[in-house]
Amino acid sequence: MHSPARTEPSTGPMPASKRTRVRRSAMFMDTTVTIEVAHRDEEPAALDAIERAMRWFERVEATCSRFDPESELRGLTAQAGVPVHVSALLIEPLAFALALAEETNGAFDPTVGGRLEAAGFDRNYRTGARAGAALESTEGSYRDVEIDRAASTVTLHRRLVLDLGAVAKGFAVDLAARELASFERVAVFAGGDVLVRAPAGEPYEIGIQHPRDPDALLAVLGLSEGAVCTSGDYQRTSAAGHHIVEPGTGQAVGGVVSTTVVAPTAMLADGLSTAAFVLGVPAGLRLVEANGGEGLLVTRDLERVMTSSFGRLAL
Amino acid sequence: MSKPRHFSGRLAALSSAAILAVYAVGYTVTEDAAQSAESGPAPTPTPRASADPTTSPTSTARGTSPAQTPTVTVQRATSTATPGASSGSYRDGTYVGFGTGRHGSIEATVTVEGGKITAVQISQCLTRYPCSRIGALPGQVVSRQSAQVDYVSGATDSSRSFIQAVTNALASAN
Numbered sequence: 001m002h003s004p005a006r007t008e009p010s011t012g013p014m015p016a017s018k019r020t021r022v023r024r025s026a027m028f029m030d031t032t033v034t035i036e037v038a039h040r041d042e043e044p045a046a047l048d049a050i051e052r053a054m055r056w057f058e059r060v061e062a063t064c065s066r067f068d069p070e071s072e073l074r075g076l077t078a079q080a081g082v083p084v085h086v087s088a089l090l091i092e093p094l095a096f097a098l099a100l101a102e103e104t105n106g107a108f109d110p111t112v113g114g115r116l117e118a119a120g121f122d123r124n125y126r127t128g129a130r131a132g133a134a135l136e137s138t139e140g141s142y143r144d145v146e147i148d149r150a151a152s153t154v155t156l157h158r159r160l161v162l163d164l165g166a167v168a169k170g171f172a173v174d175l176a177a178r179e180l181a182s183f184e185r186v187a188v189f190a191g192g193d194v195l196v197r198a199p200a201g202e203p204y205e206i207g208i209q210h211p212r213d214p215d216a217l218l219a220v221l222g223l224s225e226g227a228v229c230t231s232g233d234y235q236r237t238s239a240a241g242h243h244i245v246e247p248g249t250g251q252a253v254g255g256v257v258s259t260t261v262v263a264p265t266a267m268l269a270d271g272l273s274t275a276a277f278v279l280g281v282p283a284g285l286r287l288v289e290a291n292g293g294e295g296l297l298v299t300r301d302l303e304r305v306m307t308s309s310f311g312r313l314a315l
Numbered sequence: 316m317s318k319p320r321h322f323s324g325r326l327a328a329l330s331s332a333a334i335l336a337v338y339a340v341g342y343t344v345t346e347d348a349a350q351s352a353e354s355g356p357a358p359t360p361t362p363r364a365s366a367d368p369t370t371s372p373t374s375t376a377r378g379t380s381p382a383q384t385p386t387v388t389v390q391r392a393t394s395t396a397t398p399g400a401s402s403g404s405y406r407d408g409t410y411v412g413f414g415t416g417r418h419g420s421i422e423a424t425v426t427v428e429g430g431k432i433t434a435v436q437i438s439q440c441l442t443r444y445p446c447s448r449i450g451a452l453p454g455q456v457v458s459r460q461s462a463q464v465d466y467v468s469g470a471t472d473s474s475r476s477f478i479q480a481v482t483n484a485l486a487s488a489n
Contacts (some may be wrong), residue, residue, distance in 0.1 A: 088340045092333035099329055149440065174334050265330040274328070291326045 014193045019184070022046040028057035029065075029169050031191035035176065049183070053176035057190070060172040063089040064164045066113050067124040067131045071181035074131070076154055077161050083153035091152055093164050093171045093267065100167075100271045101142035104287060110146060113161030135159060169193055170270030172231060177266075182275070188266075192273075194265045195227040205315060211258035211298050218258070218304075219296065227266035229273040232258045255280030256297045262313060263293040281305050295310035303309035325422070327412045332420040332441035362463075380436040384463065404430035405488035411438065412484030414476035418443040421473065423480035425456070427488050432460050442473050449473050456481055 023036040035050045065071045065215070072090045074183050075153075086094075097110035114135045116122075122130050145202040147154050154188040158160075173188045173195045181187045186197045187204055196204040203222040210216035211232050221228060259276045263269035275285030281297055285307055288295035400426040405427040414421050419442035426434040435453035440446035448470040462481040466474040 053317075077483065088337045092336050096329045096333055099326055103326065150445075155484070167341055171330075171333060175337060178334055178338065263328060265334070267333065268330040292324065 002139045006254075020046065021185075022050065024050050024054070026057070028052050028054075029166065029172070029190070031169070032042065032189075033057050033176075033305050034187075034189040035065055035179055035180070035181040035190075036187045039183050049180055053179040053188070056175040056179065058174045059089060060093075060168050061173065063087060064093060064163060064168040064171075066072070066163050066165065067122070068115075069131055073162050073164060076156055080156040080159040083148065083151065084154045085152055086154050088152070090164075091147060091149065091154065094154065094162070095147055095149065096148065096171075096267060096271065096272060097164060098142055098145060098165050102157065103277050104279065106141055106143075107283075108166070109142050110162050110164055110166070111142055111160045112142050113163035116160060116163055119288035128287070129274045133302075135161065166274035167267050167271045170227070170266035170268070173227065173266035173270075188219045192232070193227065193231040193266050193270055194229075196225065198224045198225050200224055208260050208296070209258075212302065218260070220315045221262065221313045223262065223313065226262055226264055227269040228260065228262050229266065230258060230260040231273045231277045233277075256299055257302075258298040259284065260296040261288055262295070262310070263291070301311070317485050324413055328415060328420045328422070329439075329441065331415070335419045335443060336441060357413070378481045382431065405432065405485065406430075410484040412480045412482065412486070414479030414481075414483065416442070416472040416479075418472050421446065421476040421480045423453075423477060423484050425481060425488065427446040432457055432485075437477065439456070442476065444470065444473060446473065449477055459462040 019038045019040055021036065021038040022036065023031055025034040027033070033054065035053055037046050037050060062068065062070075063072045067074060068074060072086050074087070075165055077083055090226070094110065097108075101109050109228055115138045117131075117135075118138050124131055132136045136159070138160075140158045144153065144157040144160060145162070146288065170193050173190050173193050176188050180188075180251070180257045184199060185202070186195075187202075188195045194206055196206070196213065198204055201224075203224040206221045206223055207217040208219045208221065208226050208230055210218045222264060231245065256277060261269045261273040263272060263278060268291065272288050272295070274292060276288055276295055276297060278284070281288060283303075284297060285295055285305060289307045294307045294313060296304060296306045296310050298304055316349070340475050345488070407429065409427045412423050412425070414423070419444060421437055422439035424436045424438040425432060435456040437446045437449070437453060449467050452464045452467065452474065456462060462478050462485055464474070464478060464481075
């Protein structure tokens, strides 16, 4: 489960013109989701729209959760070796995760679920129940997963547990934001993921949590359109280490303590941020840059390393 | 793949196409995830009235099931098409390009051997409608040695995305 650092929701200045601002929060995917919309006209439908947007988190969680024995994702583990028909809500983020795995040569790998379970990340946050697949072996890699888009099927060529924690939350943010396309200002916050859309010249201010000082911000970004994701080593830990593990060994990763990625979609920002966390400096930054994102990495010595244009986003 | 692959933009395109793909399925209508996955838009074949009988797909596009023989109305593109025009010689290699339209993205993989386009594949079909509708277009790229293929009636957005994808792929081959 990818549970990135908290990116503080701090809304930018609202212009003097009349805008109705509506904001609601709910708990999904083990994090607080906050959605805010603002519209120049009276918008009685704003609450309904936010409600519809929230439903995407519910759907994505029900489909892609590693901790829910009833999820489609979990169902795949039980049917290894045969093509299983899955919904678009599973195949789309999985296809993205596999492409990211391919691009990082497995440094990022969505088949890391079994090793996360072995490291103790196996409890459902709602029920407290353990959700382990009791795998015979935690070996296997993204190469053991085959998807057929035309047939909408996924085949696991060995018994393994997928983990889409690093992309599914971002995907839910993207789906929720699209539901709110008619609003002038939209912000969707979900743990370390933030997506904003605002008129040019009226950007949102987004604070990035400092990885070691809970009261400090690492940076404040001004963003009119796009997504920011911050991954850190400090939020969720088990006895065996923190929650981002190296796919090959199941060990917690070292090198950097925080990565922040700005990208056009939250799924892209989420995936790149997690992959960059594993890759560290400089490979992680290269990956972010090659995929059109901007990134800020903080090393264990609290040195900041960033892509060439990241500084332009900072306020 | 040992040939050069140009990845830039692939992940970005996948992530935005994913949003469209899920919305296309229509979850707002059918709440059950498994059911709505199967109630996606079906292809609506139109009677064949091809303006160019010589074109036949020379490569199998992934995402095109052989049973769905493209039965589409092919129209000449009005202005930009210069049939048979060759854009000269390309560098040998395998090139990947993306094209994105209102209904999603298409990834085209173009193979150049001996300076000529020898194969074109729709290597990813991330559009709302099946790419079988534009199944004739990869073959046209090979026969015309150009990205300027016909627009398929009823699938103009996919045609445009495909042309853009091939154009982007060939930009790396120049």
